[in-house]
Amino acid sequence: MYENPDGVMIGLEVHVQLNKLKTKVFCGCSTDYHNDPPNSHVCPVCLGLPGSLPVINRKAVEAAIKIGLALNCKVEEHTQFYRKNYYYPDLPKGFQITQYDFPISSGGYIMIEGEDGEHRVGITRAHMEEDPGRLVHEGTIDKSKYTLIDYNRSGMALIEIVSDPDMRSPKEARRYLDKLRNILEYLDIFDGDLEGALRVDANISIMGGQRAEIKNISSHKGAERALLFEIVRQKNVLRRGGVVVQETRHFDEAREITLSMRSKEEAHDYRYFPEPDLVPLKISGWAPAIKEMLPELPDARRMRFVEQYGIMDDHAKALTSERKVAIFYEEVAKIADPKISAVWICDVLKGELNYRDLTIEAFRKEDMLSVIELLMSKKITEDGAVDIIRTLLDKGGSPEEIVKEKGLLKVEGDIVSTAAEEAIKENPVAVSDFKAGKEKALNSLVGSVMKKTKGRADARAAREILLGKLG
16 A cells, blocks of 8 residues: 555646647637747637637537547536636637536546556546647746747647546656556547647645645656655745645746746636537537547557457556557567567667657667567577667668678577687686586676677577586
8 A cells, every 4th residue: 555644635637739620629720830930820719809709619529528438537418618717918818718517528537557556546527628829938937028929829629637636646647647648649639749739737735735736837757847846845834834825836847846926716716607609518429429439548458469469468558558659569560479579669679769769650660570580580689689779770771781780690509609618718717606606607707708709699598508618
């Protein structure tokens, strides 16, 4: 059972931008604005000009239902939009169209890897709303000389996913975000690599204090760092005899600190009331039809990989944690040995990609198949296979060219035997230690053989030859 001595409680509000829709949620402006000049994708509706009227995007409603179903929520038959009233420069109308009393879905959950095994995180609600514009500060928010406003983002369809306060550490919060993004990518409704695609507000409290809301977190790493800082800050306030007040704070990603912005608003501060320009939606009958079209989601694919390919659950979990990696693996496993493929993609390729901050698209399926074929035919060693993968990522080429250029073909027989004899002759201390019962000394001799053969000998074969020669 995980102990939580500080009584940490974390809940996340995740704003997901449906940027794969062709148009915004209430107007016909294109969503393809990310590489275009500021304020070039706007119209009277998303600028909130007098007399303009919103019209709901049916595809946005369907995407919201998909998300609700994927998060195990109850999709409501009746839903309604409200006006959330507040003034901020990025909100041209002076209010945001959102949902309040009647969200489109609620009462769901997702399972994550918690501090003490699998952990369930409840989903309070997932509701629809429009995105505000984007503020661009000159410098940090607390010392900015001026602020620019780009309304290209204004009116983009958002789904706000509100979790229960079920996370007990920053690490669990990051795992929740990783799992949530993975589910959303499987649904193919947003591109998580685009600016503003997934933004996080975090609510956190520790025992003895009020909760603080941290705004404007733009990455999973940022969320973990913001929460770590906030836990330390709140503990220090309590340790000095102070009071942790309920407030809204801003995360400064450059300095990895949170800054006080204002006292925390309550729902009544926003004076919610039904949006008069949009009638309530009756969507009974939509959910069953959409559920039939849902793709295979990460947990289901993970179970299938274990059953169909006979791989370890840990490997299946790693392979399905990214949709593109899962597709890559399955394409390789259709041709090569599924278990060998899982080991090399999970344990080697993913690690090398992460080290270089690359995605699976940086490596060709055909190259993975070639590396596995060279291994299975015993033409190269495991060390040689790792060398090929690293060289492909760093310099390109083909596995066959790299094998030829680096001389990676495996050596056997007399060459390994000669290298073993030389290793024994050149390392008398290791030989004495081994004969004295120190088993680890043999590893030193194996290493010497591998060095002499430039990694082209099979380590297990070298070990057997050494044992034979050492008596």
